[in-house]
Amino acid sequence: MEKNNCFHCGLDVIKAEEIFFDDKIFCCTGCKTVYEIFNQNDLTSYYDFEKSPGATPQNTNGKYDFLDNESIVSKLLEFKENETTIISLNIPHIHCSSCIWILENLQRLQKGISTSQVNFPEKRVRITFNSATVSVKEIVLLLSSIGYEPYISLENYESGKAVVDRSLTYKLGVAFFCFGNIMLLSFPEYFEVKEYWLDHYRGFFRWLIFALSLPSFFYSASGYYVSAYKSIKTKMLNIDIPIALGIIVMFVRSTFDIIMDYGSGFFDSLTGLIFFMLLGKMFQIKTYSFLSFERDFKSYFPIAITKINPDGRELSIPIYEVEKGNRLLIRNQELIPVDGILLSEKAEIDYSFVTGEAVPIVKHSGDKVFAGGKQIGKMIEMEVLQTVSQSYLTQLWSNDVFQKNVEQKHKTITDKISRYFTPILLLIAFVGFGYWIFINANTAFNVFTAVLIVACPCALALTAPFTFGNVLRILGKQKFYLKNALVIEQLAKVDTIVFDKTGTITTNKKSKITYVPPSEIIGIGVQDGVINSETSTLIKNALRGSNHPLSRMLYDFLPETKLIKVDNFEEQAGKGIQALVAGSSIKIGSRDFVLHTHFETDNKGCDSEVELENTVVYITIDEVYYGKYIFMNQYRDGLAKLFQDLSKKYEIKILSGDNDGERATLQALLPKGTALIFNQKPEQKLEFIKALQAVGKNVMMVGDGLNDAGALAQSHIGISISENVNVFSPACDAILDAEEFKKLNFFLRYSKDAITTIKMSFVVSLLYNVVGLGFAITGNLLPLIAAIIMPLSTITIVSFVTVMSNYYAKRKR
Amino acid sequence: MSVIYLLISISILVAIGFFIAFIRAVKTGQYDDDFTPSVRMLFEDELIQKETKNKEESLKTEYLETQK
Structure with missing residues (x-):
């Protein structure tokens, strides 16, 4: 049998149902219609960039009626003045260059749209349009009709314009500007040529360098002073204290040097140091813009719902305005937003967001239905029992875990080292000072400052960011997305792993x-x-x-x-x-x-x-x-082997919301000693984690549904398993693609390897410090030596950790 | 030799010019999305398709022929 693929969406076409249009084959009228739309508007180059890039448009019958409601629409808009309006829509289907092209040519399909711009990493399109000519609903329907249905959830409500923090980019820019120019101006000093012209203009050069270092010193490095001040206040010695100390001493001594005409000062090293450290910070930040680690029920819930008035009229109202006793209409594929009683004869409700169980549950008239379920099939009517915030599922979010500010008092490995580093450093500085003061007071001051300058733990501070940044990228390529670099250290410390059953270890x-x-x-x-x-x-x-x-x-x-x-x-x-x-x-x-x-x-x-x-x-x-x-x-594939491997090093527990019907199967499959706990409600799961933490365990929770959200937030590390990382996952520290579940042990081991790498490179950077201190303590630290040692140690460390972390990633899986 | 004052001032001014350009670029959000522009810059001729339509049409049929 000859097999053909749909020209639009690429699916197999059944001979009997194929539609032949314009010399091309389509699988359904939906795909053909999209092609027709593009063809009429001369947009067929859509199909040139990528083969069969489209998606079959879904039926949106009545789904977006709520966009007629002005008050709801105004909450979605990013900007509105007179008739110029801007809206940002999240479109999960964005996946290739064809998508970018068609979405940026929307103005050819719809009058009133002036420009549209795609942000590919975030899977968003930002549309500027004239609200007098075209409405938001028309735009959404147009997008849906060409297969790019936007995803609008409660999260968009009142989201407005997100504030982007770009301060690090500015700081880095300033630091680089200062560093680059100072380096250029410092060259004459490096060669120490006794030439008339150079001597003549030395003062000018030096003061210029001084002026150029000011923005870097006061603005770019400001983060380190704040952090050092905070850590002194909380009496925790972190790495930022010696850094801030080093920077300040360097600046004061250099200024002093040029005022007294002793030398050129260390401004080149100073600005270089700030630049490299900010670069490390930048490298460590790896964001997966299309993923969200902060999701709560809001990103699952619809923004509006159809209410049936007593007189029988249908009305779209925002979810937050749903009141007890209201009658709601839930259409096919719509989410039930509140707890209530079913009025229709029969309903099939899919609770897979909540429990991970994909098979729908049949409910009859008079049964209680809970928020979070998705109606499948005909539309149903229900009466509201609880408002959104009081529903069974959403109550979980009133728990303390979700309220508290998650600024953990977590000690990083770098901070641990610096607890010893700072006192030892100060000791050496004072001993050096004490020795030289009897010989020459001037040299004593020089030695004292030189020690603090040369020991400024630039390489030490760079180790962790570069290792973690690299590890984050390597793990991201293997579809294990971490929220930030701190998670790696936490992963390495885990000793107890708790798994959810349905949807996590089962598929x-x-x-x-x-x-x-x-x-x-x-x-x-x-x-x-x-x-x-x-x-x-x-x-x-x-x-x-x-x-x-x-x-x-x-x-x-x-x-x-x-x-x-x-x-x-x-x-x-x-x-x-x-x-x-x-x-x-x-x-x-x-x-x-x-x-x-x-x-x-x-x-x-x-x-x-x-x-x-x-x-x-x-x-x-x-x-x-x-x-x-x-x-x-x-x-899941490889489950037995994964648990065998994990049980050697970790304590494993399984929590399930289901009854214990599968106990025997699980016991046969899993290593002996695995604790199995059944019939757990969401709050009980949370309490269970809390109890484990109370006895000093480092708990990692692996879950998938909304019912695990509490436990994921409470645990030291919450990992959410997701079949489709683009769309759904509850709030967590890491998102793991379900396909890669069997690699979990490798990921855990790799995080430990990362810590080993960091420890090794600490040794290397301390060696540099010893060499530098050798110069400093003997009173021989020239600006030139500092300017050589500093970048050299940075380059060594950066290349060392990159090579090591790549090596560990390639080692046997 | 006092020309060195002039030269250095010019070089600093040029550098500051670039620096201001950088700040403006960041401010307008050009560093927020570093992927899409790399794709976007490759689109060009598609918009003026009407004139070249016949040519495109023949190319497309050729393309389809090869597909079969």
């Missing part, structure tokens, strides 16, 4: 599926059959049209087959699907739906224990029973 993508042919009990008086390749083809085709998670799983499970056109496809929420494939009537779904015609009389004795704990799908073809598929929790 919610593919369940383990077993086929059970019709057994004898069921077979009484009924014709039955066994699924073979032919019937499996029919089933697979029938499943194709269904978006139910179980259908998708079963579809993926069944072997690859040819595609047949499906007629009379019908899906019933909470029941199953019915379809006519190649003349055979196929029914797939729940027991009641598929089998009730067969055995209304014989309903006992079939519900074995297996079926109660797992999800089962029954199948009939032309009223003949063909057995059932049982879905079981599938554990």
Whole structure:
């Protein structure tokens, strides 16, 4: 069979359904429409940059009606004056150069848009438009219709314009400007040529250098003074104290030197030092702009919801205005924002954001529904019981963990060293001073300042930023995204690991599926059959049209087959699907739906224990029973091996919100001594972590859903496992792509290697200090020597840590 | 030789000029996104497609031929 791909989205095209338009093949009318839009507006070069870059537009029927509400829209805008309006929209589909091109040419598709600019790393587009000509809703609908549906959540509400902190860039710029110019002007001094002209203009050069060093000294280095002052105040000796001390002494002594005409001073070293240290700081900051580590429920929840007034009118209102007793309308794929009671007859609710469990739960009229669930299928009505902030799930956020400012009193490895470094340094300086004071008071002052200058722990301070910066990049390439460099040190210290079960060590993508042919009990008086390749083809085709998670799983499970056109496809929420494939009537779904015609009389004795704990799908073809598929929790690849490896070094615990139905399976799979704790509510998980911390454990929590959010925030390190890192993950310290879960042990070991690297390079940088001190204490520290030692040690350290951290990353996985 | 005052002043002034340009670039957000511009600068001719349409059309059919 000839296989073709859709010109727009790249998916396989079924022969019977293919649409031939303008010499190109499309998989559905949606893709064709997008192509038509682009074609009419001469934007077809969209397809030139990247092959099949598009996405099939989703049905947005009524979804964005809330954008008619002026008060909601005004909260989303970034800027508005008269008719000029700017809005920033997050579009998760942005992934290639074609996306940038089409989104920056929006003004050709829609009148009223003046410019649009894409920020690729953040997956955002910033649109400037004329609000008299075009509305926000029209823009959002236009984006959706070309396959770039924006993601609007409660987080956008009142977000306004984010303040970007660019002070480090400024400081670095200033430091580089001063450093570069001072270096140029210092050259004559380096060569110490006794030439008339140089002597004549020396004063001019020196004072110019002095003037140039002022911005660097007062502005660029200001962060170090503040930090040193703070650490003295809290009586914690950190690395910034000797740095600040060194910088200040260097500046004072150099100024003194040129006033008294003793020499040229150390301004070149001073500004170089500041520049290199700021560079290290910059290098350490590696942000994954498209990820957010601070997500709470706000980024999951919609911004507005449809309320039904008592008179039957529908009205979009902001989520925060939902009140107890309101009646809400929840459409297909919409999130339930508050706890409430279901009014509609039946609903299927997917709680995968909350629990990680992908199979939807069926609720009936009068049942309680909790916030965080996503409605699948028809639209439903519900009555509100709690407001947003009082709902079961959102209450978690009122816990202290989320309130407190997360400025941890965490001692970094550099700070630990500097606790000894600073006193020893001062001791050496005073001893040197004490010795020379009896010989020559002048030299004594020189020695004292020289010691502080040369020992200024520039290399020491650079070690950690460069190592961590490099490690962050290496881990990021392996899809393990850390919030900041501090997390690496924390990782190396972990001694207890707590895992969530559902969605973390099990996958919610593919369940383990077993086929059970019709057994004898069921077979009484009924014709039955066994699924073979032919019937499996029919089933697979029938499943194709269904978006139910179980259908998708079963579809993926069944072997690859040819595609047949499906007629009379019908899906019933909470029941199953019915379809006519190649003349055979196929029914797939729940027991009641598929089998009730067969055995209304014989309903006992079939519900074995297996079926109660797992999800089962029954199948009939032309009223003949063909057995059932049982879905079981599938554990992630390499789980057993990972736990074997981890259990050697760490204490492992598993927390689960589920009942203990899987206890036996887990015990067989996991090493002995693994604690298994079931039936844990979100707050209990948090308390569990707290209890472990109370006995002095360094706890790492690995979780995925919103119900782990409390535990993730409480633990020393919260790692969130995500199937799709672009979209969802609760607040955490690190995000791990689910595919890389089995590498967790490697990541933990690598973080330890990083610490080893740092320790080794501390030794190297201390060696430089000893050499420098040798010059200083004998009273021989010339500005030229300082100017050589300082960059030399920096380069050695930077190259050493880069080579080492790359070496460790490449070592056996 | 007092020309050295003039020369150095000029060199410092030029440096300050560049420095001001840098500050302005940071202020307008040019350092916030360092990836997209690298892609954007490669777009150019696509906007004036109308004139070259026929040529593009033939190229596209050729492209499709090779695909089959």
